[in-house]
Amino acid sequence: MKTTCTLLTLFCSLLLAGLNVASGEPATPLGKGMKIWFDTGGPVGGPYNTIVQNGATQAAADLGVNLTLLYSEWNPENMIANFKTALAAKPDGIVVMGHPGDDAFAPLVDEAMAGNILVTCVDTDLPRLRAKYASRGFGTIGTDPEVMGRTLAKEALARSGVKKGDRAFVWGLKRLEERGRRARAMLKTLEEAGLVVDYLEISPEVDKDTAMGTPVITGYLSSHADCKLILIDHGALTSQMENFLKAAGVGPDQVYVGGFSLSPATATAIESGYVDLVSEMQPYLLGYLSVTQLVLTKSYGFTGLNIDTGGGLVDKSSIGKVAPLAKRGIR
Amino acid sequence: MAFLHRYRLQLGITALLAMLLALFALLSPQTFLGGRIYISFLSTIPFIAILALGLTFLVIAGELDMSFPSLMAMAGLLFAEIYLRTASPWLGFVAALAAGGIGGLLNGLLVVKVGVPSIIATIGTQFFWRGLSALLASGLARNIASIRGTDFHQLMVGRVLGIPAQALWFLALAILLALLLNRHVFGERVLFTGDNLRAARLNGVDTDRVRLWLFTMMGLLSAFVAVLVCLEMGNWWPTQGEGYLLLVFAAIFIGGTSVFGGRGTLYGTCIGAIIIGIIEAGIISAGFSGFWTRLVHGLIIVVSVSIYATIFRTGRS
Numbered sequence: 001m002k003t004t005c006t007l008l009t010l011f012c013s014l015l016l017a018g019l020n021v022a023s024g025e026p027a028t029p030l031g032k033g034m035k036i037w038f039d040t041g042g043p044v045g046g047p048y049n050t051i052v053q054n055g056a057t058q059a060a061a062d063l064g065v066n067l068t069l070l071y072s073e074w075n076p077e078n079m080i081a082n083f084k085t086a087l088a089a090k091p092d093g094i095v096v097m098g099h100p101g102d103d104a105f106a107p108l109v110d111e112a113m114a115g116n117i118l119v120t121c122v123d124t125d126l127p128r129l130r131a132k133y134a135s136r137g138f139g140t141i142g143t144d145p146e147v148m149g150r151t152l153a154k155e156a157l158a159r160s161g162v163k164k165g166d167r168a169f170v171w172g173l174k175r176l177e178e179r180g181r182r183a184r185a186m187l188k189t190l191e192e193a194g195l196v197v198d199y200l201e202i203s204p205e206v207d208k209d210t211a212m213g214t215p216v217i218t219g220y221l222s223s224h225a226d227c228k229l230i231l232i233d234h235g236a237l238t239s240q241m242e243n244f245l246k247a248a249g250v251g252p253d254q255v256y257v258g259g260f261s262l263s264p265a266t267a268t269a270i271e272s273g274y275v276d277l278v279s280e281m282q283p284y285l286l287g288y289l290s291v292t293q294l295v296l297t298k299s300y301g302f303t304g305l306n307i308d309t310g311g312g313l314v315d316k317s318s319i320g321k322v323a324p325l326a327k328r329g330i331r
Numbered sequence: 332m333a334f335l336h337r338y339r340l341q342l343g344i345t346a347l348l349a350m351l352l353a354l355f356a357l358l359s360p361q362t363f364l365g366g367r368i369y370i371s372f373l374s375t376i377p378f379i380a381i382l383a384l385g386l387t388f389l390v391i392a393g394e395l396d397m398s399f400p401s402l403m404a405m406a407g408l409l410f411a412e413i414y415l416r417t418a419s420p421w422l423g424f425v426a427a428l429a430a431g432g433i434g435g436l437l438n439g440l441l442v443v444k445v446g447v448p449s450i451i452a453t454i455g456t457q458f459f460w461r462g463l464s465a466l467l468a469s470g471l472a473r474n475i476a477s478i479r480g481t482d483f484h485q486l487m488v489g490r491v492l493g494i495p496a497q498a499l500w501f502l503a504l505a506i507l508l509a510l511l512l513n514r515h516v517f518g519e520r521v522l523f524t525g526d527n528l529r530a531a532r533l534n535g536v537d538t539d540r541v542r543l544w545l546f547t548m549m550g551l552l553s554a555f556v557a558v559l560v561c562l563e564m565g566n567w568w569p570t571q572g573e574g575y576l577l578l579v580f581a582a583i584f585i586g587g588t589s590v591f592g593g594r595g596t597l598y599g600t601c602i603g604a605i606i607i608g609i610i611e612a613g614i615i616s617a618g619f620s621g622f623w624t625r626l627v628h629g630l631i632i633v634v635s636v637s638i639y640a641t642i643f644r645t646g647r648s
Contacts, residue, residue, distance in 0.1 A: 045465030045569035047472060200615055203624050209574025211375060211560050212611075218371035219612030222362035236568060239472075243564055247371045264474030265566040329471045 029064025435550020
């Protein structure tokens, strides 16, 4: 999948370069003068949406686009409010996160399209709107959380060597409707494999301040010493597994640990053997490809792209190459 | 009998903690009768407790500070960034404390000199510091894992005979601040300021100065905790501090400090912080779902503040 995405990015770049050369015009950026409003979805400085933002910012710089960034604190109401603000500014295009769903976005996207404002979405699909407006550039760049959760769980099962009857622990955010599909998929996959699975919901405090997760893991592992596999549906908590396991008296590679999203701290934890497998959505691509797609649609009328960026798995063998990129907010 | 009556609040909160520990030990003996979970608590509860100590002073003085989580983020970022650039944790530590002190003083000036109510002023500065740290960090975390193994790391969060050093820092600060509140004229002034601001002024207490000191102290303690958290986790992250806001207030009010000012105990705050810090691990070790955590937090807060309201006949009339 990573190869497909890389090739696609390369293809888009070559296409942009080639079209300029073929027309014999000076190589001016294709998106010059275009105004795009981009909802990064999360808060200012959020670890995940900052990487999305970095991709969008780079694409805007490469293509000469005037990019305006919006932040929604992962709140669907804020995403709708931001869309209305963007509509009022009459840009050439708007990139949304699909979390509010088709029904919430439908009247607004209809209004945007009627006003010749292009719209596309990232992260979470809006299938009905995509079907309706694909020919006018509405696409989806992202991945299905369920597929992502299932993939990580299956890989972890295959690589860790756990067997039927073994105990596993999943720490996730089921309370979040869309995001929670990832944790649910992991639970389902592990349970279908015959494992005894304990699930714990991440509290809002631990969600924001990972330091408070230490007693949680110590407490759990003290009372469930037979746990052989831990899957964590949270990037920041994955990055702190080294601290948590050390506090619980568990050494590297004693428990197989899988999680999501790369960060410099996660890279260190992989290198030291406290985290074994990390799945990433490659959020940089969400930003880069969505902006690129809007520019292509505006310039040449291309239809919306539907690209799955999930499936990127990082382990000890590949972390050396990826870690410097994580530090720069690209992976 | 007079002793029991005088210290009924402290005895009550201690009994509540003992009951919780007994309950958790009963439900999960393999966890709560072993030592590891307590070492784990000693590595995380000091963060909540130190913040709560500083905030207790402010609440006693009739003020609030909502900005300390953001000030933590700012101070933590300065510490991590300076360490990464200079390899000197001491320089980063001094810069972090300076940022905390200045941030706290700014809060104090807004409240005391400009006259903005503290809850409003500190909500404003909360946004400011969070925004500034996000801007300076470009939203990216800072990995300072290389600081482990340095003398500074050992001094601040290393293990002393197996005990996390942050717990010893907390103990030292708690004793120092308790002496300040209960055995020093400054503590009297704080209590008087919170009890009746106008009366305190008429009696010659420089209430402006008292409050400026308290806000500055809260800023310094926030920065101190931010450095400890960065060291313990080997990392700075953009949302650092955000998770502490409600827990710190909960610890203070469970501990029996009056929201109306003029009364409070640091001992109660410390026990409140311990209660808040052990609940989640206790619930999970006992095999209950994490969904219970907030419910139990809420229950303990409501029951304890209701008992205090009944005992002390507080409330607005």
